[in-house]
Amino acid sequence: MKLSSRSEYGLRAMLELARTYGSGPMALADIARAQGMSEGYLEQIIAPLRRAGLVLATRGVKGGYVLASAPSSVTAGQIIRALEGPLDLIECASEDSAEASCRRELGCGSRRLWIKLRDSILDVLDSTTLADLCPAAPIGETAKPSRVGALASE
Amino acid sequence: MKLSSRSEYGLRAMLELARTYGSGPMALADIARAQGMSEGYLEQIIAPLRRAGLVLATRGVKGGYVLASAPSSVTAGQIIRALEGPLDLIECASEDSAEASCRRELGCGSRRLWIKLRDSILDVLDSTTLADLCPAAPIGETAKPSRVGALASE
DNA sequence: TGGAATACCTACCAATCTACTAGGGATTAT
DNA sequence: ATAATCCCTAGTAGATTGGTAGGTATTCCA
Numbered sequence: 001m002k003l004s005s006r007s008e009y010g011l012r013a014m015l016e017l018a019r020t021y022g023s024g025p026m027a028l029a030d031i032a033r034a035q036g037m038s039e040g041y042l043e044q045i046i047a048p049l050r051r052a053g054l055v056l057a058t059r060g061v062k063g064g065y066v067l068a069s070a071p072s073s074v075t076a077g078q079i080i081r082a083l084e085g086p087l088d089l090i091e092c093a094s095e096d097s098a099e100a101s102c103r104r105e106l107g108c109g110s111r112r113l114w115i116k117l118r119d120s121i122l123d124v125l126d127s128t129t130l131a132d133l134c135p136a137a138p139i140g141e142t143a144k145p146s147r148v149g150a151l152a153s154e
Numbered sequence: 155m156k157l158s159s160r161s162e163y164g165l166r167a168m169l170e171l172a173r174t175y176g177s178g179p180m181a182l183a184d185i186a187r188a189q190g191m192s193e194g195y196l197e198q199i200i201a202p203l204r205r206a207g208l209v210l211a212t213r214g215v216k217g218g219y220v221l222a223s224a225p226s227s228v229t230a231g232q233i234i235r236a237l238e239g240p241l242d243l244i245e246c247a248s249e250d251s252a253e254a255s256c257r258r259e260l261g262c263g264s265r266r267l268w269i270k271l272r273d274s275i276l277d278v279l280d281s282t283t284l285a286d287l288c289p290a291a292p293i294g295e296t297a298k299p300s301r302v303g304a305l306a307s308e
Numbered sequence: 309t310g311g312a313a314t315a316c317c318t319a320c321c322a323a324t325c326t327a328c329t330a331g332g333g334a335t336t337a338t
Numbered sequence: 339a340t341a342a343t344c345c346c347t348a349g350t351a352g353a354t355t356g357g358t359a360g361g362t363a364t365t366c367c368a
Contacts, residue, residue: 002242003268004325004326004327005326005327006326006327008264008268009327011264011267012264015262015263015264016262018262019262025343027342027343027344028343028344029342029343038327038328038329040328040329040330041327041328041329043344043345043346044327044328044346047345047346050344050345057343057344057345058335058336058343058344059334059335059336059342059343059344059345060335060336060337060342060343060344061335061336061337061338061340061341061342061343062336062337062338062342062343063335063336063337063342063343063344064343064344065344076267108169108170108172108173108287108288108289109169109287110162110165110166110169110287112286112287113165113230113278113282113287114157114162116278116282117275117278117279120274120275120277120278121271121274121275123274124267124270124271124274125267125271128267128270132266133262133263133264133266133267134262134263135262158354158355158356159355159356160355160356163356179314181313181314181315182314182315183313183314192356192357192358194357194358194359195356195357195358197315197316197317198356198357201316201317204315204316211314211315211316212314212315212364212365213313213314213315213316213363213364213365213366214313214314214315214364214365214366215312215313215314215364215365215366215367216313216314216365216366216367217313217314217315217364217365217366218314218315219315
């Protein structure tokens with residue numbers, strides 16, 4: 001069970017933008033260099049993030065990308081979904097498909113497991129924000145509603 | 155983010171064996187027919203399950219496969235691991251590799267998320283047994299230590 | 309003793325996905 | 339005008355997926 005590097009790269013790019021949040025647009029080439037990834041590939045990865053409204057792009061000489069909202073209000077779930085589509089581990093446990101399309105699940109059911117797994121994954125992804133990952137925040141505590149507003153300290 | 159059908163097929167095959175647990179060996183062709191999958195493909199999927207010691211095979215005319223232990227003591231985690239190898243979402247968050255090999259994770263860290271995600275997944279997989287999935291057990295409660303011994307009711 | 313039924317093994321295959329590279333076009337500050 | 343930037347499409351080598359095909363080994367049973 002593996003995660004494609006799209007998500008890894010995408011998340012790292014978003015973390016880079018979170019780290020420099022407030023300092024104006026950052027060029028694609030700079031993000032790629034800072035994170036050690038292929039510029040051309042990152043370009044294809046950041047495109048869906050822009051289409052999903054998670055980053056804003058400005059063209060031209062001093063252009064680049066900025067986060068569309070504060071790091072504390074961008075969740076990992078938004079990023080992963082933008083990059084990999086809806087989280088469906090398996091046909092019958094898709095995030096958005098109606099569960100009506102599933103036969104064979106009368107007695108013994110594998111589906112029960114995939115649903116539990118999916119919910120567990122979504123719980124982590126949707127409760128973790130960029131702000132949770134970026135500053136030296138205490139590990140193990142993420143998305144505390146009482147701490148909204150904590151940004152990157154740089 | 156998807157799960158390969160290896161895991162789905164493997165789990166379904168194991169659930170089929172759990173359902174008929176106690177009735178002697180079940181032939182590969184019967185498992186495949188009962189679950190509607192390709193016989194040849196299932197053969198390749200059940201092989202690692204046998205090598206991992208999760209099922210026992212007997213050859214010859216009345217041969218087939220049986221679970222190596224009771225459904226209540228076989229976890230989904232054992233099955234998935236046998237089929238997909240150790241759970242490493244990403245290089246730096248592998249289940250068994252030492253975390254020493256990870257650079258770049260000084261300030262902002264995506265790794266923190268993958269570790270949390272991995273732990274969350276492992277928690278679900280390792281706490282769900284075939285017995286939890288097979289009978290009409292109440293959903294949402296799995297691997298209760300006080301209910302060890304509950305088998306398939308057929 | 310000789311099928312027949314089963315597990316077991318290896319190789320092959322088409323389609324898809326992954327992680328890129330290449331090359332060009334559109335937009336904007338200077 | 340020019341250079342820097344975003345934006346788009348197409349190609350591509352290698353891996354993975356989801357199988358199929360065909361043979362070998364073992365065991366029950368008549």
